[in-house]
């Protein structure tokens with residue numbers, strides 16, 4: 001990589017990967033690990049799909065079923081951490097976000113863009129995480145009222161690039177994303 005000591009270029013590269021993840025279903029950046037803290041303080045991590053990346057607004061979008069544990073956790077503590085490891089780029093991206101749970105009319109446009117085949121991800125019966133008597137003892141009707149957008153307003157970004165000499169930097173909304181180098 002050129003500009004090895006350029007914080008701005010380092011951050012640009014991370015955003016490019018995130019934007020590519022939204023555009024390309026095969027990109028590893030498409031599927032971040034999304035971590036929350038349960039109401040009783042237990043860390044919870046799961047894979048999600050990245051649906052939007054808006055650099056100008058420092059915002060990412062994830063979609064989910066309102067009845068999942070991550071939503072319960074976010075109602076209690078609206079902070080999430082997202083993690084992406086990109087082996088081909090030797091880049092780790094860690095993001096911290098304040099999350100707003102959007103439902104109802106606010107997600108009409110997003111719902112309209114969800115393909116019919118994917119709408120069944122929102123409405124599993126019985127509710128996600130419920131014990132069931134047999135492996136397939138559940139139904140997946142599409143349920144518009146269960147669809148939620150997790151509006152992730154980024155507050156912090158930590159990047160690690162592995163190379164002959166590793167590079168690590170932290171960027172924060174509070175310093176206008178200027179960033180600073182950290183010991184890796």
Ligand SMILES: Cc1cc2nc3c(=O)[nH]c(=O)nc-3n(C[C@H](O)[C@H](O)[C@H](O)COP(=O)(O)O)c2cc1C
Nearest residue numbers: 031044046047048049063064065068069070071129
């Ligand atoms: C590749 C992949 C993509 C996934 N994408 C999403 C997603 O975009 N939104 C979502 O809520 N769950 C998604 N899941 C399912 C979650 O990982 C998780 O199993 C589910 O949301 C329940 O999580 P929770 O009970 O911790 O909230 C995905 C799983 C995989 C394996």
